[in-house]
Amino acid sequence: MTALVWIQREFRIDYLPALQSALAQADRVIVAYFHDPVYSQGEAASVWLAQAIESLQRDLTKRRGSACLWILEGDFESHFRSLLQEYSVHKVHYSFQVGHPFFEMQQKAQRVCETLEVGLEPHFSEFWFEPGEVLNKKGEPYAVFTPFYRNLQTRLDELVPLEKTRTDLKKLLPVASDDWTACESLNRLSRQPWAIEMMANWEVGESAAWQKFLSFVDGKLQDYEMQRDFPAQDATSALSVYLNFGHLPSRMLVFEFRAISQDNDLQALLSWQRQLAWREFARLLLWFFPYTEEMPFQRRFVDFAWEGVDQRTHIWQRGRTGIPIVDAGMRELWHSGYMHNRVRMVVASFLTKNLNQHWLIGKQWFDDTLLDADPANNAMGWQWVAGCGVDAAPYYRLFNPLRQSQQFDPDGDYIRRWVPELAALPNSAIHAPWQYPEECRAVGVELGKDYPLPVVDLEKSRLRHLERVESLKSVGLEGI
Ligand SMILES: Cc1cc2nc3c(=O)[nH]c(=O)nc-3n(C[C@H](O)[C@H](O)[C@H](O)COP(=O)(O)OP(=O)(O)OC[C@H]3O[C@@H](n4cnc5c(N)ncnc54)[C@H](O)[C@@H]3O)c2cc1C
Incomplete structure (x- = not known):
């Protein structure tokens, strides 16, 4: 009997139940990745994807002796169907994924399997618990994080660890055609100069992910709670992209925490685990409310008068708004994919509240430019900031970019790194150069020429936002 392990976004060998159960149940196992341009991801994430595919191919080759990740480029449905037919596949094993394009592909796969009478076995290995296992007292999904997390913590003892994949991979079928060993279109993209520059400081793959996690635990974790909000500090784990590409199964990190908690500051571990639980929360939200990828969770925002793409969108995207902390963030994103x-919260608030642009515009830009672009985290993050999502920041509260800048980048180090034309300004002036024309002149910065004047007046735009949301006060909070 032949089984197919369909890889969507889980680029690892270990702790992959789809592979584990295929190896246990079948005599021959095909591991395949289908690349259909119709279902492609954003450009930055596609560059990571190219390298993730390469790294999995390399790791499998090392363990099996020959290339055995089958890479099929083109129309997903027809490749999927012909592979099942040609190799008389009796069952497909895969890890369930939320969001676009995974929902659509999973639906297609289901239809094909039904027609061909092939078994289809989903695994919920990319979640901590299966959707529906952690619900509130009314048996409903949580729409507020804190009670969700409180309940989740009491359930962690029930969490089932993923098994390490057995070492014997002899059942894996080597790739049938040399044309199927690499993804040429993605490789072409990742050879672009901008892509090479963006990836210069990253190492892709499963073992790199574990090394990064362990060195984070040994180093930065101790100060994580204190430092994590300061963008000039390299204080967070930078593991989001590894988690999203499945190099690192989030669930196993909970077990790692337990194993290492004796030698580490428990408070620090819990603080990081709490952030990881936000990821879990986002995944469940998209499972229960799939429309939230494109629509606000709160009904009262459906007709909200956000504006569409215009010149200001481009200015924001390229980090030319004249608000240094916003520009620093947008330039960091453009150059590094992170x-x-x-x-992220500051630039999102600026776009949706000061510029009154639709949150979907920002979400799409993040989808295209973030290495860690993720349907669940991105939709939740944007809706949270815009005020229209679950557990959202109150719609009437704006992040004041100046205050955020003074508080979290007090010495202006982050701004100086990404907005070098302002580097010579004193700390007092760097957060709001337009308020310090003398200081700007003194260091040779001509506002409006060397660095833009603000695209919008912060105070006036704040008041306009408050006027716009006034009408929402009388409308209920519930989801659609
Ligand atoms: C507008 C907006 C858009 C976002 N878009 C994405 C996205 O597309 N992909 C993405 O992975 N994250 C997104 N986030 C969440 C968060 O910014 C990143 O996960 C985090 O910055 C990644 O850095 P890190 O790995 O160093 O995080 P750490 O601080 O080390 O946190 C550890 C892990 O916890 C998870 N996590 C942390 N914060 C959040 C959060 N607020 N929501 C969900 N999970 C979280 C991530 O998986 C992260 O890797 C977004 C946040 C906002 C405000």
Whole structure:
């Protein structure tokens, strides 16, 4: 009997139940990745994807002796169907994924399997618990994080660890055609100069992910709680992209925490685990409310008068708004494919509240430019900031970019790194150069020429936002 392990976004060998159960149940196992341009991801994430595919191919080759990740480029449905037919596959094993494009592909796979009478076995290995296992007292999904997390913590003893994949991979079928050993279109993208520059400081793959996790625990974790909000500090784990590409199974980190908690500061571990639980929360939200990828969770925002793409969108995207902390974040994103969490909140609030642009515009830009672009985290993050999601920041509260900048980048180090034309300004002036024309002149910065004047007046735009949301006060909070 032949089984297919369908890899969507789980680029690892160990702790992969789809592979584990295929090896246990079948005589021959095909491991395949289908690359259909119709279902492609954003550009930055596609560059990571190219390297993730390569690294899995390399790791499997090392363990099996020959290339055995089958890579099929083109129309997903027809490749999927012909592979099942040609190799008389009796069962498909896969890890369930939420969000676009995974929902659509999973639906297609289900239809094909039904038609061909092939078994289909989903695994919920990318979650901590299966959707529906952690519900509130009314048996409903949580829409507020804190009670969700409180309940989750009491359930952690019930969490089932994922098994390490057995070492014998002899059942894996080597790739049938040399054309199927690499993904050429993605490789072409990852050879672009901008992509090479973006990836210069990253190492992709399963073992790199574990090393990064362990060195985070040994080093930065101790100060994580104190430092994590300061973008100039390299204080967070930078593991989001490894988690999203499945190099590192989030569930296993909970077990790692237990194993290492004796030698580590428990408070620090719990603080990081709490952040990881936000990821879990986002995944469950998209499972229960799939429309939230495109629509606000709160009904009262459906007709909200956000504006569409215009010149200001481009200015924001390229980090030319004239608000240094916003520009630093947007330039960090453009050059490195990453942005610090605190700054993500600031730039998102600026776009949706000061510029009144639709949160979907920002979400799409993040989808395209973030290495860690993730349907669940991105939708939740944008809706949270815009005020229209679950557990959202109150719609009437704006992040004041100046105050955020002074508080979390007090010495202006982050701004100086990403907005070098302001580097010579004193700390007092760097957060709001337009308020310090003398200081700017003194260091040769001509506002409006060397660095833009603000695209919007912060105070006036704050008041306009408050006027716009006034009408929402009388409308209920519930989801659609
Ligand atoms: C507008 C907006 C958009 C975002 N888009 C994405 C996205 O597309 N992909 C993505 O992975 N994260 C997104 N986030 C969440 C968060 O910014 C990143 O996960 C985090 O910055 C990644 O850095 P890190 O790995 O060093 O995080 P750490 O601080 O080390 O946190 C550990 C892990 O916890 C999870 N996590 C931390 N904060 C959050 C959060 N607020 N929501 C969900 N999970 C979290 C991540 O998996 C992260 O890797 C977004 C946040 C906002 C405000």
